Amino acid sequence: MKCRRCRADAVIELPQHRTAFCAECFLHHCRQQVRRTIEKYSMIGAGERPLMAISGGKDSLAAWDLLLDLGYDADGVYLGLGIGGYSDRSGEYARAFAHQRGVKLIELDLATDVGFTIPEAAAQRRTPCSACGLSKRHLLNTVALEHGYTVLVTGHNLDDEAAVLFGNVMRWDTEYLARQQPVLPGGDGFARRVKPLVRLGERETAAYCIIRRIDYQVEECPMAEGNRHLGYKELLNRMEERSPGTKLEFYNGFLRRMQPLLDGVSSQDKGDLGSCGRCGSPTTGELCAFCRLTDQATDPQHRSTPRGRRGRKRRNNSRRQVVGAG
Numbered sequence: 600m601k602c603r604r605c606r607a608d609a610v611i612e613l614p615q616h617r618t619a620f621c622a623e624c625f626l627h628h629c630r631q632q633v634r635r636t637i638e639k640y641s642m643i644g645a646g647e648r649p650l651m652a653i654s655g656g657k658d659s660l661a662a663w664d665l666l667l668d669l670g671y672d673a674d675g676v677y678l679g680l681g682i683g684g685y686s687d688r689s690g691e692y693a694r695a696f697a698h699q700r701g702v703k704l705i706e707l708d709l710a711t712d713v714g715f716t717i718p719e720a721a722a723q724r725r726t727p728c729s730a731c732g733l734s735k736r737h738l739l740n741t742v743a744l745e746h747g748y749t750v751l752v753t754g755h756n757l758d759d760e761a762a763v764l765f766g767n768v769m770r771w772d773t774e775y776l777a778r779q780q781p782v783l784p785g786g787d788g789f790a791r792r793v794k795p796l797v798r799l800g801e802r803e804t805a806a807y808c809i810i811r812r813i814d815y816q817v818e819e820c821p822m823a824e825g826n827r828h829l830g831y832k833e834l835l836n837r838m839e840e841r842s843p844g845t846k847l848e849f850y851n852g853f854l855r856r857m858q859p860l861l862d863g864v865s866s867q868d869k870g871d872l873g874s875c876g877r878c879g880s881p882t883t884g885e886l887c888a889f890c891r892l893t894d895q896a897t898d899p900q901h902r903s904t905p906r907g908r909r910g911r912k913r914r915n916n917s918r919r920q921v922v923g924a925g
């Protein structure tokens with residue numbers, strides 16, 4: 600098998616693109632895919648300093664590396680989820696990357712900064728992944744705004760997006776379908792949220808990290824069991840094996856043909872969002888979902904009110920640490 604670009608021996612085959620690459624040309628391919636995605640969706644403006652959400656896994660570290668190599672002054676933010684040794688090791692990978700590349704990593708920790716961990720939230724009959732996703736969305740957005748970043752980058756890849764799309768279609772969830780875009784606009788309490796890896800699959804981000812010698816968290820999260828998206832990923836992988844390109848076609852077809860029809864459908868588009876009575880975040884209710892989750896996870900007897908029975912407030916920036924160069 601030869602590299603399509605330079606005819607050297609190929610190290611990776613990409614059946615979805617009917618092609619194969621040597622190591623150097625594969626890195627070029629990844630950079631091209633990400634650069635084109637950023638440009639196509641106007642994800643990052645000239646001179647804008649993006650904040651990259653880092654989990655310590657292959658996707659977010661590959662995305663950070665790619666952004667830096669494409670010339671973006673991207674800083675990172677890592678949220679400790681309190682999932683035992685798994686979270687400890689994830690944090691170590693994030694810090695090691697920041698240190699090696701001499702870049703800034705903002706850190707915050709769910710347990711010390713908010714008062715609960717994902718296993719504690721799960722003990723209150725919350726699905727761990729829903730509590731986790733909600734916490735990440737809320738806290739990473741808050742940190743971005745507090746530190747003056749206008750764009751928050753996440754490492755969602757094609758496999759993630761295709762699996763989420765599959766789940767949203769299975770439930771015909773129009774609110775989520777309307778918001779499933781590579782770019783969600785900023786303003787009204789939101790930093791712009793962008794996903795520059797949507798044209799790269801998991802296999803590609805893993806190969807990218809191996810070739811670039813980026814160490815990343817390979818353990819599966821111990822709370823992942825029962826995660827519906829993992830099931831959807833398995834299904835889509837089987838379809839992809841039989842018919843390479845299925846995921847790209849499914850996701851890109853949605854963006855091309857279906858997404859435009861959903862314009863104006865989401866709560867944000869309709870202007871239905873007010874402010875949370877406690878933290879001020881955008882919400883359709885009196886209290887935002889994250890404040891309700893915090894009440895539930897820190898005090899199961901607590902009945903959520905705008906001020907909270909104990910006037911609980913998230914602690915301020917004093918506990919947040921920054922590693923790497925500024």
Ligand code: SF4
Pocket residue numbers: 717727728729731732820821822823826
């Ligand atoms: S598997 Fe679930 S709980 Fe674990 S990090 Fe992912 S979203 Fe969070």
Ligand SMILES: [Zn+2]
Pocket residue numbers: 602603604605606607620621622623624625
């Ligand atoms: Zn080549």
Ligand SMILES: [Zn+2]
Pocket residue numbers: 875876877878879880886887888889890891
């Ligand atoms: Zn709130």
